[in-house]
Amino acid sequence: MAALTAAAVAVVGLLAYQASANVPDTVAPKPKASSSSTPPGAGHAKPKPKKDPLAVPASSGTGMRVVYALDDRRVWLVDAKGKSTRTFTVMPSAVSALPGTYQVTSRSGTVTGSDGVPIEHVVRFATTGDVAIGFSAAQDGSMESPDPTLKAGGVRMSRANGDAVWTFATVGAKVVVIP
Numbered sequence: 001m002a003a004l005t006a007a008a009v010a011v012v013g014l015l016a017y018q019a020s021a022n023v024p025d026t027v028a029p030k031p032k033a034s035s036s037s038t039p040p041g042a043g044h045a046k047p048k049p050k051k052d053p054l055a056v057p058a059s060s061g062t063g064m065r066v067v068y069a070l071d072d073r074r075v076w077l078v079d080a081k082g083k084s085t086r087t088f089t090v091m092p093s094a095v096s097a098l099p100g101t102y103q104v105t106s107r108s109g110t111v112t113g114s115d116g117v118p119i120e121h122v123v124r125f126a127t128t129g130d131v132a133i134g135f136s137a138a139q140d141g142s143m144e145s146p147d148p149t150l151k152a153g154g155v156r157m158s159r160a161n162g163d164a165v166w167t168f169a170t171v172g173a174k175v176v177v178i179p
Contacts (some may be wrong), residue, residue, distance in 0.1 A: 014149045024110065056084045056177055066125075066135075066165065066176040068155065070096055075135070075157070077168045079177040087169075088161045090135070091143045093152035097126035103176045107166070108141070117142075120159070122167035125175040128153060137162025137168070 056076050061066040067076040070092070077086045093115070108122040114131075117138050121125065124134035133153035143156050169175065 019094075022034060051176075054087050055070075055082070056082065060176045060178055061174070062172065065176050066169050068097075068175065068177045070099070070177065070179055075155075075161070075165070077164060078121040085158060086161070086164050088157060090161075091156045093146040093150070093154045093156075094148050094152060095128050095131040095133065095153040096155075097177045099177050099179050100149060101178065102126045104169050104171050104173045107169075113138075113144065113149050113154050116145060116152070119154065121158075123165055123169045125169075126153075126177070135162070137164045 028043040056078050057069060058065060060076070062076070062082060063078075064080045065078050067078055068090075069075075072089075074087060074089050075091060076084045079085050102141075104123055104125050106124045109131070110118065110120045111122055113119045113136065118140070119136040121135040122134050124132050126133040131151055131153040133155070135157060137157050137159045138147050139159075139176045141159050143158065146152060146156075
């Protein structure tokens with residue numbers, strides 16, 4: 001039985017070899033160029049480095065600042081060396097500041113927001129029309145989507161992030177709003 005199995009394997013191997021030797025050029029795989037004839041990286045695009053979504057946006061200026069990206073709904077607290085000390089997402093209200101550079105104009109420890117929600121650590125930096133724009137945290141910690149019919153300019157964040165902005169952004173601090 002072993003002799004028959006060995007003979008069968010030998011015949012199949014011989015037939016496979018003959019079949020591969022007689023394959024037409026149109027069916028045979030194309031030979032690959034050797035690495036010695038093609039310079040490294042030739043013919044291939046270099047992969048783009050991946051952008052760190054948490055990195056401070058390059059278009060946000062220099063120095064110590066608060067950066068607020070409207071499209072990303074994200075804030076960065078940036079130290080004097082240009083390094084982010086903290087970044088987090090926010091929930092903006094219906095009215096937003098236009099892209100540009102601002103300064104913190106006033107702060108309030110606790111107030112009632114224009115939406116009726118008790119808020120804390122309000123840091124105001126702009127006015128659009130007659131609406132004050134500023135960072136704040138709801139005292140209950142919520143960050144719900146605001147009522148789009150209200151003419152409000154609050155940029156809500158968690159209480160922990162509100163504490164960080166309150167400590168970081170004193171009156172006169174730079175706030176950069178980017179698209």
